[in-house]
Amino acid sequence: MSSPFPKSSSLPGAGRIVVKLAPNNISAPESITYQYPLKLISPSSVAEQGSVLVFLLSYGGGLVSGDQINLSIDIHPQARLSVVTQGHTKIFPSAVQNIVTRQNLSVEIKTGAALCLLPDPVQPFENSIYEQIQIFKLAASASMCLLDWVTQGRTARGENWSFRRWVGRNEVWSAADAPGAKERLLVRDAVILDSANRPAGLPSLRESMDGHAIVGTLILRGPMTRTVGEFFLAEFSALPRLGARDFRSDETREKDEAAPQSPIQRWRAARLAEEKEKQILWSAANVRGCIVVKFGAATVEAARNWVGTMLLQEGSIEQHFGEQALMCVR
Template identity: 30%
Template sequence: MREVATVVVRGDAERSAVHRARPAGPLRLLCPRRPGRAAWVVAGNLGGGLVDGDDLALEVTVDRGATCVVTTQASTKVYRGQTRQRTAVRVDEAGTAIIVPDPVVPFRGARFAQLTSVELAAGASLVLVDTVTAGRVAHGERWSAARIDTALDIAMAGELRLCDRLVLDGDVAARMRRFDALATCVLVGPRAADLAAAELARLERPAPGAALVVAGSRFADGAVFRIAGERVEQVTAAARALVGEACRRLGALPWQRRW
């Protein structure tokens, strides 16, 4: 039977805290105390990555009015074999979830599946970044995973509003051409809607052969963005720029020191 790690966060507009955190299997949960209003949950893996047969599951509940950052200790290394990870987040009214894991790094022969599902109550907000890279490019492994399958489902007030799917298999390197990383960013809800609109307004048509391409579209009262770049550093920097102001407004800067 698959074990599920669980987290419950409670609080208000001034301060949030982890009320309960229960690890499961190789998935460990660290809850550092940081300045600001948000509670922090940092997920880690005892093995330093996902190995064949791993099936990790995390459920996070953010109570009414609370703010929670969900991130990782480091990039998620996905070793050769079949692996899966699932994250389910429920955010109650006036709550906020900031989901910003480090990039996924799939090794040669990896078959990786990821499902992220978010349920937002009326008045809840979400900031999300999800990044996948070409792998260990310095070791000659460029888009050499057997299969990468990621899904993002977002429901608002009980209605599914976004179903985003990315499947990479076959000759991915040829199809990806010059790009070595992809990211999806979401800004939605009353705490992020105006910033989402501002970021959409700033988008420009990329020049042919551009090293970095950013596209976006409206989604509910916010927006979803897709980023492709020749270097991982370009993509992570662009993603942080997109969501950085929203994170600052919410009192959390996920890319600062976590301890």
């Protein structure tokens, strides 16, 4: 007996989010579609939120071996979108070595529009194989805040960078705004963590991570992230440098240390002490107008607290996208 219902035109794991600016100047979802194992949920938008909020989920809390996710996002001019998750994206083990779990994201951000993508980290289980490609195309005045991070696995089960392979690639492109113009690649950030195919003589993946439980990348681009990008660059410049010498006399140093500190100086001193205690290493650089921050930490919570503290201290992400955009890094 044939089904009376028409066949679906979408493929398993396919999804699409389209966000527009409503007449009342509030960002609103125009359409949200998805197919198993992908799931997208968006609460009602209100003016106080600052952006449309979408939860990126999967049935069962993770991706099973061989799952394929293909999500496209289109943000219309002046609209804003925040994408978050409800916990670690778990990558379950691959039963066979040639079965790869994949997740692809394609994003177009139009003139004056903005995306804030601050999810929980990816958690690959032992013997899992995972690849993700995220491509972002931004108009000249578009903005983006992207966080991409991966953990060592399930520490409660003794996992410590024991997955087979994790590959992540982020590309940021300047869109062709005028007729005849060409798209221009601004940043291509690729990370390959492979424990199964390491050349002879090199340390294991676990040894090469040097005690870090999590590593990640934060990419900032556009006018809405300009001040937070400058904040990261300034704080990185203020970090103590190896081999740096203090040429002050003992008397001058004692006076400087006894002098009252400003709130930002006290916050920085406390943060530096925590970075040393929690083994947080990080760097920041301007790459073709994109601020790229690389970081690692001894624990997942230390990294989460560090990212959240930095973004909350500067404040512009919460201002532009609303406090709900930061729920995964609080």
